[in-house]
Amino acid sequence: MxxxxxxxxxxxxxxxxxxxxxxxxxxxxxxxxxxxxxxxxxxxxxxxxxxxxxxxxxxxxxxxxxxxxxxxxxxxxxxxxxxxxxxxxxxxxxxxxxxxxxxxxxxxxxxxxxxxxxxxxxxxxxxxxxxxxxxxxxxxxxxxxxxxxxxxxxxxxxxxxxxxxxxxxxxxxxxxxxxxxxxxxxxxxxxxxxxxxxxxxxxxxxxxxxxxxxxxxxxxxxxDSIAGPSEIVVLADDSADAEYVAADLLSQAEHDEMASAILVTTSEPFGRAVAAEVERQLESLPRREIARRSIDERGAILLVDSLEQGVDVINRLAPEHLEIIVPNPFDWLGRIDNAGAVFLGPYSSEPVGDYFAGPNHILPTNGTARFSSPLNVDDFLKKTSVISYSKRALLRDGADIMTLARHEGLEAHARAIEVRLKKEGNEA
Amino acid sequence: MxxxxxxxxxxxxxxxxxxxxxxxxxxxxxxxxxxxxxxxxxxxxxxxxxxxxxxxxxxxxxxxxxxxxxxxxxxxxxxxxxxxxxxxxxxxxxxxxxxxxxxxxxxxxxxxxxxxxxxxxxxxxxxxxxxxxxxxxxxxxxxxxxxxxxxxxxxxxxxxxxxxxxxxxxxxxxxxxxxxxxxxxxxxxxxxxxxxxxxxxxxxxxxxxxxxxxxxxxxxxxxDSIAGPSEIVVLADDSADAEYVAADLLSQAEHDEMASAILVTTSEPFGRAVAAEVERQLESLPRREIARRSIDERGAILLVDSLEQGVDVINRLAPEHLEIIVPNPFDWLGRIDNAGAVFLGPYSSEPVGDYFAGPNHILPTNGTARFSSPLNVDDFLKKTSVISYSKRALLRDGADIMTLARHEGLEAHARAIEVRLKKEGNEA
CATH class of the missing domain: 3.40.50.1980 (Nitrogenase molybdenum iron protein domain)
Structure with missing residues (x-):
């Protein structure tokens, strides 16, 4: 890489x-x-x-x-x-x-x-x-x-x-x-x-x-959404374990040649260690040809000056999966605006979420975490507005409603109110 | 009509x-x-x-x-x-x-x-x-x-x-x-x-x-959605006021020739009274040409044997706006599966919701109330899953995660877990 x-x-x-x-x-x-x-x-x-x-x-x-x-x-x-x-x-x-x-x-x-x-x-x-x-x-x-x-x-x-x-x-x-x-x-x-x-x-x-x-x-x-290729971004500093990070990057890369695995790090030596681990672990993977193409063509190790800059890069990438492997990962959670799922700390390897923890693995890909969410219960619910207006409220608000309707040139809207105000004894 | x-x-x-x-x-x-x-x-x-x-x-x-x-x-x-x-x-x-x-x-x-x-x-x-x-x-x-x-x-x-x-x-x-x-x-x-x-x-x-x-x-x-022409369905029995119902139907019909205004009623005499009122009120509307075409081409008065049948018709129509003008309208609310907004009782004329009451007037049209909702705050929010797995949880669940990954042929997923279990002193 x-x-x-x-x-x-x-x-x-x-x-x-x-x-x-x-x-x-x-x-x-x-x-x-x-x-x-x-x-x-x-x-x-x-x-x-x-x-x-x-x-x-x-x-x-x-x-x-x-x-x-x-x-x-x-x-x-x-x-x-x-x-x-x-x-x-x-x-x-x-x-x-x-x-x-x-x-x-x-x-x-x-x-x-x-x-x-x-x-x-x-x-x-x-x-x-x-x-x-x-x-x-x-x-x-x-x-x-x-x-x-x-x-x-x-x-x-x-x-x-x-x-x-x-x-x-x-x-x-x-x-x-x-x-x-x-x-x-x-x-x-x-x-x-x-x-x-x-x-x-x-x-x-x-x-x-x-x-x-x-x-x-x-x-x-x-x-639901138009699913794109899968992505992972790992934000890590030199306190992270290069072997873990490389394994997590590869778990994404093996999906598909179009998948992308990106490390964002403050440490160049750590980046080099991860790159070496990726090479070492790649060799023995059954899907090494797919993973190799993904790593070579779509993988990257991005050096940042600070974790703050790293978070900014992440918010622009809006990754499907984000791992944060730094000493106090929760310190950074509030600053993440755009990500499908955030995995915090060294034990939250992406496959934990892919298979088992409970949150959904169907996540916004291809930068769409800017505006979409993991598949969730709301996706299968719909809302209906309920309006039960009282006579008193209608008599109070009728004139305003007619004013607004008439300014939009919708006279029949105004008259639907007017006919009631007249009959209910208030000519507003 | x-x-x-x-x-x-x-x-x-x-x-x-x-x-x-x-x-x-x-x-x-x-x-x-x-x-x-x-x-x-x-x-x-x-x-x-x-x-x-x-x-x-x-x-x-x-x-x-x-x-x-x-x-x-x-x-x-x-x-x-x-x-x-x-x-x-x-x-x-x-x-x-x-x-x-x-x-x-x-x-x-x-x-x-x-x-x-x-x-x-x-x-x-x-x-x-x-x-x-x-x-x-x-x-x-x-x-x-x-x-x-x-x-x-x-x-x-x-x-x-x-x-x-x-x-x-x-x-x-x-x-x-x-x-x-x-x-x-x-x-x-x-x-x-x-x-x-x-x-x-x-x-x-x-x-x-x-x-x-x-x-x-x-x-x-x-x-947000692909907006279609506007629709109203009024469910009313002979306890309703034909003048109000006609006025409400026309407030929809004046929008657009493609708009549709439908009365669903248990009473044929009431239906006839509404039809006559529509004719009478139409005459003096500034947008009568638009409303006329809408009423003639897309309006209808549908006779049903019972309010139960009326509710079934409504759920199939999935109207953008639904008015229920019967003696106890709340009795029927729970049976309405598909509607953008429900207006209950004689004072909840549609323009009350179009302009003033507070619920949104941007509603699912064209039968899409089967699966979509009025514009609402959720439409401007997005969710991110958060997963912070503990070491103990990973040691406990790691074997299951590896089993599932390997059955899907995703060995790198399994190894991202395995590398941690090995290093953390549990070979699962």
Whole structure:
């Protein structure tokens, strides 16, 4: 890894997605599914996944059979992780609220769960049981009644689905699962087909076609976000352990060649030690080719003069994951404006959050932590304003309301008030 | 208005936006602004708004001069409305939270305001001072430090901006205002130009070009929603006052030919009385041509057998505004799953909420109340997960984390834990 001065690094690397060809492909897939429903789903599945699918829905038998295929150590760990995730998200629950005025007026917000949510789960190498939990549990905690999961039939010409994914779904209480992936699955969730009823919101990561399809259907349904490549920034001084820091950087780099792992440090010797550790640890990684490309092309060690400058660099990068490994990490927490998740101290290695601690691992990528949040219970709730105005309040405020409406040229708005003031005995 | 059985009405009318030509136009405007900045903004303003603009930013002098042009009754009403809006939104404020475990672990969420928000305000006939308050106040209550407002220079060849808009902005504390509108303004806010620094989120309604531009830049920045035409549904039985109900329907219909005003009622005679009242009141409205088209083409009176059926119809329509005018309206509130704002009882006429009561008038349109909410303080806040894992917790949970990582084929994730367990004296 190269060590450079932070000032020389381009902090604004916002990647945009999709070639015109990819956009066109997605548009025609969406149109075909909208028009021809299940038949189009089957055709695209044969074309892209190379399998013929008869029954789109995964049966109960298949779900049960999956349990026989996963080992018990995995299942126990998954259950403990699920309990932690549930506990953390339960704390985010919110309640409807009202405020009553002495004049009889009541104003408030009802807060209710969405009715039906679609969950996209990638297939192949990116099929992560942990992501099933991270997407499904917040929806369930919010009280969403129906969760429909879609996932592409597994590779290698088989229509089956990864049993680890199925078990994770079952553990999260999902029973409605369809074997379909790609932009065609997003179309089915947004518009509905004979087999798949439309949803109110689609969550879950996918490849570029899935991302473009989600952006296209946004408005017909809600979507979570357009997921980008994964990122970690570690802020550390020379009190940190170079071996730990290097291991954490590599845990990000192994995800994907586009992933980026950046160390921000006040110490050049420490930076050199981390660079050496990265080289040493890289050698023995199964995914060393991916990690190597990520480290070489998107990794960096940024030297800063002070931790204050480091925090400024971080706020501009707005990283998905941020580790702060300095003597008193909480001293710096209040200054972090933009980050998806902050991991404090030497024992909060990123995989602790990726798998187990409880906070969500679906985090804003690609600098979007400036304006978005980890997936959370609020993402599955919606609010409705409640206005119960009393007669007394209307008589008091009617004239002001009419003044404002008439200045906007909306006479019928004014008259809706006026007709009441006249009839209720006050001509204002 | 025609009276029809609710069963005969198409409840799923989701409108989609934008012709290919409009999309292409928006793409080239965005690209031009991204490439050529202010120069492109000036060219498009000359082309679309028919005015030449030298200084894009509105000066303090112009802001002050605007106060001399608005009447004091308007200003007083606006200030009272602003105070109510502020009070309602203050109640939505949230705080960061933490949970501490006995093993030393701390988990939580920090909740912070966005740094910089862009506010789009339409020009011409759709220039509504009330919307300036409704967009700006929630952002300020959330604690957003910078709000940049953009609005097209007024029509009729003048570069000036509607003084009512300027006064509303000033009352809401906005001082950074640019005279630019359309897709070019959205591009400036998303990508930045020489004069306008980029923002983190863009809010505010606009025409089809603005809506398409917002959808396109979504991801580079956050956006509020894609605003559609306005809707009202009134649920009433024969205890309601037909004159009030008709007036409320017309207050929606006058907005726009695409607006829809629907009465859902258990009583056919009441429906006929409302239809007659609509005809009578329509005659004398200044915007009767718009209201007439809206009522004829998109209005309806839907007969239901019971209020229960009425509620079911409403949940499927997911209206932006819902009035419930029946003897005990609160009895029905809990059954309303999908609505932007619910107005209860005869004195809660929609304009009360549009202008004055305090809840936001920027509401989910076009059936999106199934998954979205009125504009609110949360829209200007973002969360960051906080994970401070203790050594004890890591030693306890490390084996589970490694099990999960290895089952996902992510060895570097497992090793980031393993390196710590080894060094901290526990080989798990």
């Amino acid at each position: 190269n060590i450079i001065k932070a000032e020389q690094f381009n902090l604004e690397r916002r990647i945009e997605y999709g070639t015109p060809e990819q956009n066109d492909a997605v548009h025609s897939i969406l149109a075909a599914v909208r028009e021809r429903g299940d038949a189009a789903l089957r055709e695209f599945t044969e074309q892209f996944d190379k399998v013929r699918v008869d029954d789109l829905r995964v049966g109960e038998e298949e779900l049960k059979a999956a349990y026989a295929q996963v080992d018990s150590k995995f299942l126990e760990a998954l259950r403990r992780a699920a309990a932690n995730i549930r506990e953390f998200h339960e704390k985010q629950k919110r309640v409807s609220w009202f405020d009553t005025a002495a004049d009889g007026t009541i104003l408030g917000q009802t807060i209710k769960p969405l009715g039906r949510v679609g969950l996209y789960v990638p297939g192949g190498k990116a099929a992560y049981p942990s992501s099933v939990l991270m997407n499904a549990i917040p929806a369930q905690v919010a009280g969403v009644r129906e969760i429909a999961m879609v996932t592409p039939p597994a590779t290698a010409g088989q229509a089956g689905i990864n049993p680890y994914i199925l078990v994770a779904a079952a553990e999260a209480g999902i029973t409605e699962i369809y074997r379909v992936g790609g932009a065609q699955a997003i179309a089915a969730l947004a518009y509905g087909t004979e087999s798949i009823r439309p949803v109110d919101k689609i969550v879950g990561p996918g490849n570029i076609y899935v991302a473009l399809a989600k952006r296209y259907v946004y408005g017909v349904v809600d979507i | 025609n009276i029809i059985k609710a069963e005969q009405f198409n409840l799923e009318r989701r409108i989609e936006y934008g012709t290919p030509e409009q999309n292409d136009a928006v793409h080239s405007i965005l690209a031009a602004v991204r490439e050529r900045g202010d120069a492109a903004l000036r060219e498009f303003t000359e082309q679309f708004d028919k005015v030449r603009v030298d200084d894009l930013r509105v000066g303090e002098e112009e802001l002050k001069a605007a106060y001399a042009q608005v009447d004091s009754k308007f200003l007083e009403a606006l200030r009272r409305a602003a105070a109510n809006i502020r009070e309602f939104h203050e109640k939505q404020k949230r705080v960061s939270w933490f949970d501490t475990a006995a093993d030393g672990t701390i988990l939580g969420q920090t909740i912070k305001p966005l740094g910089r928000v862009g506010l789009y305000v339409p020009g011409g006939k759709a220039a509504y001072p009330s919307s300036v308050l409704m967009n700006a106040i929630p952002a300020q209550v959330a604690g957003v430090r910078e709000i940049a407002m953009v609005t097209p220079p007024a029509t009729a060849g003048q570069a000036g901006i509607n003084p009512y808009i300027l006064v509303a902005a000033a009352e809401a504390g906005i001082t950074e205002i640019y005279r630019v509108g359309g897709a070019q303004a959205i591009a400036a806010l998303a990508y930045g130009t020489e004069s306008i620094r980029p923002v983190d989120k863009i809010v505010g309604p606009g025409n089809i070009y603005v809506a398409l531009a917002k959808r396109y830049v979504y991801g580079v920045v956050d956006i």
